[in-house]
Amino acid sequence: MLFLFVVIFLAIVFYHWGSQKAIRLQKNKIHPLTARPAYHGLYLATWAITAALLSLFLSNAILPWLMYKKIQATLPSGFLESSGLSLDTLILRIEQSLEKPASNLSEILSTDLLEKLQTTLQTWLNIQLFLPPMIMLIAAGLTSLITKRRINSHFKARTIVEKYTQRLLAVCASVAVAITIGIVASLVLEAWRFFERVPISDFVFGLEWSPQTALRADQTGSSASFGVIPVILGTFMIMIIAVGIAAPFGLMSAIYMTEYLPPRYRSLVKPILELLAGIPTVVYGYFAAIIVAPLLRDAGNWLGIDVAAESALAAALVMGMMIIPFVASLSDDALKAVPSSLRDGSYALGATKSETICKVLVPAALPGIIGGVLLAISRAIGETMIVVMAAGLAANLTINPLDSVTTVTVQITTLLTGDQEFNSSKTLAAFALGLILFLITLVLNIISLWILARYRQKYD
Amino acid sequence: MTNPKKHLKKRLSREKRFRFVTFLSLAIPITFLTFLVGHIFYQAWPAFFxxxxxxxxxxxxxxxxxxxxxxxxxxxxxxxxxxxxxxxxxxxxxxxxxxxxxxxxxxxxxxxxxxxxxxxxxxxxxxxxxxxxxxxxxxxxxxxxxxxxxxxxxxxxxxxxxxxxxxFDTSFWQSGDSREPEEAGIWGSIMGSFLTMIITLLLSLPFGTAAALYLEEFAKKNFLSRLIEININNLAAVPSIIFGLLGIVVFLGIFGLPRSSPLVGGMVLALMTLPVIIIAARASLRAIPNSIRQAALAVGASHAQVIWHHVFPLALPGILTGTILGMARALGETAPLMMIGMIAFIVDIPSGFTDPSTVLPAQIFMWSDLQETAFVEKTYAAILVLIVFLIMMNLLAIIIRQRVEKKW
Structure with a gap:
């Protein structure tokens, strides 16, 4: 917080400083200014902030390093090896002992050594708190010595400031690329570590998924099986049912809204349908688990069919309902993009409304609709909360929707929530699953975005 | 063709049938929604007393x-x-x-x-x-x-x-989570959600707006800008749980930020909301007619001045609408926050960005596992509170869209 205030303070001071100098120049009237005083102020402020942030970054990198060196120097040689503590944990525990004197550090450290360490740490913590703002001020001041001299009547402050802003905007835009790189890098690296323990062929072609057996340390990693096929099968089954519901319902409701519903009601119905998409998935999940699943089981009992308590169908039904508005709004866009000449031509030949829709509008809008359905598929595959709450955990190799199945997202959440050590095959398996999930949705997204873009060009 | 009159009758009845089918497929989801909301209201009501x-x-x-x-x-x-x-x-x-x-x-x-x-x-x-x-x-x-x-x-x-x-049960609004159903409340998770949303907003709004401005107004149509564009469209469709995985590796692992904190939660949700805001902001910038730009250029404004003084202020309501909708989506999100540990039994009310905390949807998820009737009621009540928040945000977006946004 302190740093934020320093930055704001610097910005205001240097802005004022720069614009005042420009105003003075203007008053002297040696030469008319080439940029308005505000730009000179902004010029000075941007440089001051850049210098301050850079120095903050540098001092935050160097000061902790110096502190570690100092603490290490205070410790007797060979202490870390004999105590079995890493320097990080030691410093963390000394820091805790500063706040709460009752700590178990006395077992490994003599009292005066602890005191010495505490004072060293305290000084360095204080330094880390107060030195960086000073460095920031000094750095900003030093840069201003150079930059301020450049302000004169011929100086083109505006062009420079504008160029600087444009670069800043470009950096912000490339954050999106950085996120993608971050996702790919972290998933691939963690998945790589997983594949070092479990062969990739076992993972991709294995027919059994039971990660839980690898929990204990005395068991070898190979005793757990990480075959991804049943998990993928479950995911696809739920997805197919959900999209099987959402695609026809979504398309048909879009047709009714665009073609039959009077515009007066349309503006009312559309937000309501969109509300269906806005309800959090955790609510749908609860609904699926507490209402739909028991309902299905009762219906199954009545018909004499055995339905699992956490059947795939319950999750898929509710998920289908959730995706309807998503498909509807994309189909709506696609139908609207069809030129009215096609529609008018069909009417002129004497076709009824339904014939026009089925034989002209929908075929013409088909690429857009398919793009929308693909996006819906990718959404259904990545959906988490509904399946976590309503679908099961056991990975059954089955195609019966009344059985309990599991999905990729369910497995990721179960593997990563709760207490477990970070480097086990179990946790790493979650990242391998994440990688698969990311790749599947990536391919689907790219195909659908490509179809949608092509389709838009066609009628534009 | 045997009888043209009969044929026409058949076609017209088919038309009626088709119309009815399309009507049904709109009516069924809306009935489902009405039932869902009604059910939540009915079940949640006792928990408030x-x-x-x-x-x-x-x-x-x-x-x-x-x-x-x-x-x-x-x-x-x-x-x-x-x-x-x-x-x-x-x-x-x-x-x-x-x-x-x-x-x-x-x-x-x-x-x-x-x-x-x-x-x-x-x-x-x-x-x-x-x-x-x-x-x-x-x-x-x-x-x-x-x-x-x-x-x-x-x-x-x-x-x-x-x-x-x-x-009226005031303790439901004032306390954090508890093992005892009489003591469990939602204030802790509301505060957690609030802190998380602040971080999300602070990160995603400036970055999203800046990225949209760059792509729409400054970028030349080259490989890089196309790459960024494809990236953003793809990111908007990446499953939210993937962002949680990124959060584990980068924010918790590499940056070493505290687990379960609104800070990390907000950062993860910001990554998720960013593409939504960028897409909305670009659409809103694109809607500004070119005549505005040309008029400003004609009286001698520079390209940057045209954007900062004219285009951006005019597009701001649209950007805000998109931001509110993106924030509403982030508010209801659970899966990525589960990954970074914001799903935990936390009794204390969080007071800072690094305190361990939970969020409203995560609280719903945790209560949903409990069988006691009192907790079932509380779950429904928390759902109702969450939905009311979301509806309010959506209404705000609609109001801004209708009142402030100009139609060109």
């Missing part, structure tokens, strides 16, 4: 031999008050049944109330103490399976004296 027992206290109770000033035993006092108000002398068996009439934290409530009073009140004072979950359940639904015969008798006695009544 609780039954309280009014007990009379006077100075004599506080000066009795068993109640010492130095080390007051409020549990004992609570029981004695119940005995006095019910006009009974409890047998040892009844002494166990009596305290179960009241919520486990009733004696704490009593202690807090008494601290505010003068040490020896002259007039009798009425203190309202919350009933236990089983009594509250009995009073609301008439389910007496968990009550003993004595307890039923006592309640009947209290009812005839009109000493038991239903009131």
């Amino acid at each position: 609780h039954h309280y027992i009014d007990l009379e206290i006077n100075a004599a109770d506080l000066q009795s031999s068993s109640f010492k000033e130095s080390n007051p035993d409020y549990r004992l006092l609570t029981r004695q008050l119940l005995e006095k108000n019910l006009e009974i002398t409890a047998t040892p068996q009844q002494r166990r049944e009596l305290p179960r009439m009241l919520s486990p934290h009733a004696s704490d409530d009593l202690a807090i109330t008494l601290e505010k009073l003068p040490s020896s009140p002259t007039t009798p004072y009425i203190v309202s103490l919350p009933t236990s979950a089983i009594i509250d359940q009995y009073m609301t639904t008439g389910d007496n399976s968990k009550l003993t015969a004595n307890q039923q008798q006592w309640i009947a006695a209290l009812e005839t004296q009109e000493k038991i009544n239903r009131a």
Whole structure:
């Protein structure tokens, strides 16, 4: 917080400083200014902030390093090896002992050594708190010595400031690329570590998924099986049912809204349908688990069919309902993009409304609709909360929707929530699953975005 | 073609059938939605209220031999008050049944109330103490399976004296999570959600707007800008759980930020909201007519001045609308926050960005596992609160869109 205030303070001071100098120049009237005083102020402020942030970054990198060196120097040689503590944990525990004197550090450290360490740490913590703002001020001041001299009547402050802003905007835009790189890098690296323990062929072609057996340390990693096929099968089954519901319902409701519903009601119905998409998935999940699943089981009992308590169908039904508005709004866009000449031509030949829709509008809008359905598929595959709450955990190799199945997202959440050590095959398996999930949705997204873009060009 | 008239009739009836089918496919999801919302309302309602027992206290109770000033035993006092108000002398068996009439934290409530009073009140004072979950359940639904015969008798006695009544449950709004259904509240998770949303907004709004401005107004159509564009469109469709995985590796692993904190939660949700805001902001920038730009250029503004002085202010309402909708989506998100540990049993109300905390949807998820009726009610109540928040945000977006946004 302190740093934020320093930055704001610097910005205001240097802005004022720069614009005042420009105003003075203007008053002297040696030469008319080439940029308005505000730009000179902004010029000075941007440089001051850049210098301050850079120095903050540098001092935050160097000061902790110096502190570690100092603490290490205070410790007797060979202490870390004999105590079995890493320097990080030691410093963390000394820091805790500063706040709460009752700590178990006395077992490994003599009292005066602890005191010495505490004072060293305290000084360095204080330094880390107060030195960086000073460095920031000094750095900003030093840069201003150079930059301020450049302000004169011929100086083109505006062009420079504008160029600087444009670069800043470009950096912000490339954050999106950085996120993608971050996702790919972290998933691939963690998945790589997983594949070092479990062969990739076992993972991709294995027919059994039971990660839980690898929990204990005395068991070898190979005793757990990480075959991804049943998990993928479950995911696809739920997805197919959900999209099987959402695609026809979504398309048909879009047709009714665009073609039959009077515009007066349309503006009312559309937000309501969109509300269906806005309800959090955790609510749908609860609904699926507490209402739909028991309902299905009762219906199954009545018909004499055995339905699992956490059947795939319950999750898929509710998920289908959730995706309807998503498909509807994309189909709506696609139908609207069809030129009215096609529609008018069909009417002129004497076709009824339904014939026009089925034989002209929908075929013409088909690429857009398919793009929308693909996006819906990718959404259904990545959906988490509904399946976590309503679908099961056991990975059954089955195609019966009344059985309990599991999905990729369910497995990721179960593997990563709760207490477990970070480097086990179990946790790493979650990242391998994440990688698969990311790749599947990536391919689907790219195909659908490509179809949608092509389709838009066609009628534009 | 046998009979043209018959054929036409067939076609027209097909038209009617088609129309009906399309109507049905719109009506079914809307019926589902109505049922869902209605069901939530109906189930959530009882959780906002609780039954309280009014007990009379006077100075004599506080000066009795068993109640010492130095080390007051409020549990004992609570029981004695119940005995006095019910006009009974409890047998040892009844002494166990009596305290179960009241919520486990009733004696704490009593202690807090008494601290505010003068040490020896002259007039009798009425203190309202919350009933236990089983009594509250009995009073609301008439389910007496968990009550003993004595307890039923006592309640009947209290009812005839009109000493038991239903009131708005304020503790639901003021407390954090708890193992006891009577004490569990949503304030902790609301605060967690609020702190998380602040971080999300602070990160995604400036970055999203800047990226949209660059792509729409400055970028040349080259490989890089196309790459960024594809990236953003793809990111908008990446499953949210993937962002949680990124959060584990980068924010928790590499940056070493505290687990379960609103800071990390907000950062993860910001990554998710960013593409949504960028897409909305670009659409809103694109909607500004070119005549505005040309007019500004014509009077001598630079390209940057055109954008900062004219295009951006005009596009701002649209950008804000998109931001509110993106924030509404982030508010309802659970999966990525589960990954970074914001799904945990946390009693304390978070007060800073690095305190461990949970969010409203995560609280719903955790309560949804619990079987007690009181927790089922609370789950529905939390869902209702969340949905009301979301509807309010959506309404705000619609209002901004209709009032402020200009139609060109």
